[in-house]
Amino acid sequence: MKRFNTILATVAALGLSAASAMAGPTEDLARSCNACHGLNGVSVGPSMPSIAGLPEKYLKNVLLQWKSGERYSATMGRHFTGYTDEELSKLATYFSKLPYVAVVQPADDKVIARGKEATERCETCHGATGGAPDDDETPKINGQWAQYLEMELMKYRTDSVKMPHKKMRGNAKKLADEDVAAVAKFYAAQPK
Amino acid sequence: MSFNRRDFIKTLASTSVVFPMVVRASPSAGKARVVVVGGGFGGATAAKYLKIADPGLDVTLVERNKQFVSCPLSNEVISGHGKYEGLLAGYEGLVKRGVRVIFDDALAVDPAGKAVKLKGGTTLGYDFLVLSPGIDFNFAAIEGYSEALANTTHPHAYKAGAQTLALKKQVESMKDGDVFLLSVPPGPFRCPPGPYERASQIASYFKHHGKSKCKILIADANDSFSKKGLFEQAWKMHYPGMIEWVAGASGGKVVKFDAKSNTASSDFNDFKGAVVNIIPPHHAGLIAMNTGLTNDKGWCTVDMLTMESTKQKDIFVVGDSTIHGDLPVYGAPKSAHMANTQAKVAVANILAKINGQPAPEPFFVNTCYSIAEKDWGFSVVHIYRAKDGKLVYDTKAGGISPVNLPDEAALKLQRKLESEYCIGWFKNIMADAFA
Known part of the structure; x- marks a missing residue:
């Protein structure tokens, strides 16, 4: 818990020092995202992803897929049906231009080693430590919140909800149940 | 230190470079005085975002208590699923941002003289006032209940x-087989799903503490409630037979209370409980009423698109004390998220006024999670936009979480995700207001 508080304090300090863009309709829209995703898209709630600095194409894809229902979401689809495609596109561009902040979450060495071993299939697209995605449609996942990553894997591993990425679904399902949390913690612990 | 400090410093340095669109204050803007009364989700968010928008603004926040205690997730504290400490926030974050925080009681506003009088004797002049006083209770509406009872033997726990x-x-302290009686006031009240989440959380406590024969009786002044289908599904699945809801039309509206016999009565029924939890009817915070900002029902009316009071110029009212719009059932819901989004719209409008710009197009969003049992959460989403000069609820978007999903795995996934998102939402919205 103490460790978690240190993480939060550091994230908070970052938010404090960062200036914020406040003018114009896209910024007005983006400000409303802060309530759940943190100031300037850097989340302090482990179940909510940081969204700043993710690749533009990736953001655009998921935002539009949630809106169309092509990608399952528990909550976001109900938000994005209220936005125009153009607004979503602009939001994706906006957040992609903010700095990506890896919130490094230390974990037990054994868990990290186990996670690393289980990520063999992930490497081609996400890079060895999640920080060097293969293309603009693949998110960075290093220093992303472990709890969020684990919950995303749960989505991919549940057949009865719609997820669009065949390869990702296939690989997520190949993970052993007991490796899911370790994989999430491995990426969460990576600074780069 | 497990962090790579250098990385953070590097990020900080780059941060200042990539924000070219910060509003630059005009020379006069730096001198504008904004007073914010009430440091809850609405007021704290407004104070913070005023400073973010224009660090040169003179922003003063007046708040009664040195420590904020969140209502969201307080039901989870009652059940033991959450910790009280987790509900708390201080005002140091706002002070660091340059907000002057005064711990005092704001007694009265003089809209003509544009000043706020504090109990401690100070008078604060303002160019713009953000009023976020929350709600106060109308104890007199329930004969026999009182603030004194609430503070001693019969807490409402709705602040x-x-x-x-x-x-x-x-x-x-309840024994197995006892009845918990919960009285719900007529709408509008803060946190529309709050009473029903409370019933769920207390049922969860009973279930997991060997008190499964306990009953929860909800005596409701209303004939329906927020997320009804979702709550009823959860009750049936997790607490079969434990929770009974009596609608207003069936005599659920409590008007009288006898503390000695722990009996709450409507015009038709007497309800008894080992513990009786009466949530009294609400109205806007007293300072708003005393300033003449409220309608005949005791709520602040605002310009739907700007949050400026319809009764007084240059006073923006945000949060639970407002009736925001003429949307069904009672305007926009009274939630932390709504207060957050309203505060941001009020700030954008104040900035536009200071800088002589036209009012920006508003965007309002509400997200409200409830946790009915461990790993069993759900939400309602509202999106409001401006259309032809009015605030319109986008009926194509938003709505409640799906009640039915393709199979059990999908249902469990949905409820699990939203129970966790609830906690993540809470941490971020607290930070968005106070950090």
């Missing part, structure tokens, strides 16, 4: 704080 812990203690 989080000492009463939250007092109610928790009472619930814990």
